[in-house]
Amino acid sequence: MARVVVIGAGPAGIAAAEVLSRASVEVAVIDEAPRAGGQYHRAPAPGLALDMRRLLGTGYAAYETFHNDAASVCSRVDYRPGTLAWGVHGGAVHLASRGAAKALGYDALVLATGATDRIMPVPGWTLPGVFTLGGAQALLKDQGCLIGRRVVVCGSSPLLYLAAVQYLRAGGEIAAVIDTTRFADKLRALPDMLAAPRVLRDGLHHMAALKRRGVRIIHGATIDAFEGEERVGAVVCTPPNRMPLRIACDAVAYGHGLRPETQLAELAGCALRFDAAQRTHVPETDLDGRAGQGVYVAGDGGTIGGGQAAAVSGRLAAAAALSDLGATTNDVDLEAGRRMLQRLRRFQRGLATAFRWPGERAGQLDDAVILCRCENVTMGEVRAAIALEDGAAEVNRIKAATRCGMGRCQGRFCGPGLAEVAAISAQHPGSERDRLRVQAPIKPLPIALAEDVVP
Amino acid sequence: MRETVVASPMLFRVASFDTPVVNLTVDGRSIQARRGESVLAAMLSHGGHVRRHEHGGAPRASFCLMGACQDCWVWIGAGERARACTTPVADGMEVSTSPTVHGG
Numbered sequence: 001m002a003r004v005v006v007i008g009a010g011p012a013g014i015a016a017a018e019v020l021s022r023a024s025v026e027v028a029v030i031d032e033a034p035r036a037g038g039q040y041h042r043a044p045a046p047g048l049a050l051d052m053r054r055l056l057g058t059g060y061a062a063y064e065t066f067h068n069d070a071a072s073v074c075s076r077v078d079y080r081p082g083t084l085a086w087g088v089h090g091g092a093v094h095l096a097s098r099g100a101a102k103a104l105g106y107d108a109l110v111l112a113t114g115a116t117d118r119i120m121p122v123p124g125w126t127l128p129g130v131f132t133l134g135g136a137q138a139l140l141k142d143q144g145c146l147i148g149r150r151v152v153v154c155g156s157s158p159l160l161y162l163a164a165v166q167y168l169r170a171g172g173e174i175a176a177v178i179d180t181t182r183f184a185d186k187l188r189a190l191p192d193m194l195a196a197p198r199v200l201r202d203g204l205h206h207m208a209a210l211k212r213r214g215v216r217i218i219h220g221a222t223i224d225a226f227e228g229e230e231r232v233g234a235v236v237c238t239p240p241n242r243m244p245l246r247i248a249c250d251a252v253a254y255g256h257g258l259r260p261e262t263q264l265a266e267l268a269g270c271a272l273r274f275d276a277a278q279r280t281h282v283p284e285t286d287l288d289g290r291a292g293q294g295v296y297v298a299g300d301g302g303t304i305g306g307g308q309a310a311a312v313s314g315r316l317a318a319a320a321a322l323s324d325l326g327a328t329t330n331d332v333d334l335e336a337g338r339r340m341l342q343r344l345r346r347f348q349r350g351l352a353t354a355f356r357w358p359g360e361r362a363g364q365l366d367d368a369v370i371l372c373r374c375e376n377v378t379m380g381e382v383r384a385a386i387a388l389e390d391g392a393a394e395v396n397r398i399k400a401a402t403r404c405g406m407g408r409c410q411g412r413f414c415g416p417g418l419a420e421v422a423a424i425s426a427q428h429p430g431s432e433r434d435r436l437r438v439q440a441p442i443k444p445l446p447i448a449l450a451e452d453v454v455p
Numbered sequence: 456m457r458e459t460v461v462a463s464p465m466l467f468r469v470a471s472f473d474t475p476v477v478n479l480t481v482d483g484r485s486i487q488a489r490r491g492e493s494v495l496a497a498m499l500s501h502g503g504h505v506r507r508h509e510h511g512g513a514p515r516a517s518f519c520l521m522g523a524c525q526d527c528w529v530w531i532g533a534g535e536r537a538r539a540c541t542t543p544v545a546d547g548m549e550v551s552t553s554p555t556v557h558g559g
Contacts, residue, residue, distance in 0.1 A: 132519045
């Protein structure tokens with residue numbers, strides 16, 4: 001029997017596995033986390049008395065449905081939680097779990113690897129107390145902790161408003177929400193945003209809830225710095241046509257939307273393309289998620305669209321894999337799924353306008369600002385390396401020269417900023433961005449394992 | 456350089472664990488946590504950072520909290536490395552924030 005391996009047990013991976021589990025194929029679901037859910041449906045650690053119904057509000061029904069489905073699906077397939085897929089090579093996925101390495105061959109591979117926060121470096125972003133926006137939510141849902149008592153939520157993302165509402169519901173204080181995109185751009189994006197009316201409605205609802213609670217919301221501000229010595233103590237920002245503001249806090253949740261985790265797709269030989277709307281690289285796929293020979297990409301790991309779209313794309317990818325393997329499924333309404341994903345593309349254009357990636361900021365940051373937090377490489381060091389190449393250096397050359405992007409996170413957090421610095425130096429403000437190449441293992445492995453995993 | 460985690464707690468707990476207490480040490484200092492807590496949550500419930508950066512010594516308290524940024528690696532016991540945000544606490548665990556202090 002053919003074996004289909006699904007990487008990731010979030011909304012896309014579980015939806016794909018659900019379809020696959022009802023066909024005559026062998027299904028394995030590999031997930032780095034100990035519990036299914038991904039980031040979107042992350043569940044509390046066992047024994048944590050966190051009232052998810054209260055925390056999620058209207059989102060609880062979808063959460064509950066997901067976890068019921070996931071429990072059922074995971075009991076029917078070869079489900080391997082706590083397992084890192086660190087590479088793809090020779091028709092096999094390479095896994096590491098509890099000190100042991102294994103290779104798992106596949107006939108079809110469904111990558112549902114999700115996304116992480118996209119970050120523009122800013123002075124003070126490495127200070128204790130500054131966390132990603134997604135991380136601030138993950139810590140609350142998984143561990144029942146807030147990142148601080150008085151939190152500034154900032155950057156540009158629909159998740160700013162969701163995270164702020166969840167922190168208030170959990171008993172935290174929100175010092176301010178600072179959205180770096182202007183309110184006028186949000187209005188301009190409305191026609192495209194209407195392609196996903198439910199998401200839009202939820203967003204407006206969250207903004208209204210924050211205003212009712214008296215939370216200060218600042219639109220269109222530039223974030224100048226996160227200030228502090230051993231811990232962040234304030235955010236300095238400049239609203240449009242105003243003097244800089246200093247907002248006291250003891251923690252910051254920061255992010256500019258999401259960037260897909262494309263590392264395994266790249267190692268599996270999929271082509272990546274620069275998506276002009278999202279301003280990031282995504283795997284090249286057809287509408288069903290076909291990304292190469294026997295490789296399928298679903299969910300935010302392919303195209304950022306949120307949990308609902310992820311589940312739809314997971315079902316489409318599973319149906320495509322089954323069809324290509326010669327197995328049939330009647331469970332998936334392909335046309336409805338494709339129509340929904342096409343609407344999503346329009347919605348994404350809206351999102352990219354309403355929550356702008358502030359690429360130009362990279363050109364304004366002081367030389368002393370840390371760009372690569374793993375290797376402590378500054379903007380100045382990167383600019384000096386670019387100058388040596390007469391102002392036009394490809395990011396992988398800059399990486400080799402400066403170690404920017406060479407650290408343990410493999411450029412997940414400095415990569416987008418580095419691409420902007422390189423583009424600004426090369427005077428290519430509107431064009432395509434460079435991309436750091438990936439290497440296996442895509443995350444650090446314990447040294448004890450290294451001897452077992454040399455291919 | 457021996458660096459102990461002594462600062463006001465970073466995190467604000469809003470939901471508690473109804474699980475057994477576990478005792479662990481961070482750079483030789485005893486702290487208590489509950490089964491189910493991550494090493495990171497336990498450390499930042501008792502202190503203000505996770506480690507000092509190997510270049511320059513600036514304090515770091517992790518960043519992504521979901522196993523992506525790799526900014527919270529610590530040493531457990533006699534030199535095993537672990538990512539604090541995705542490693543659960545265990546009774547008797549000895550956590551070190553720099554390689555020179557492991558094993559006490």
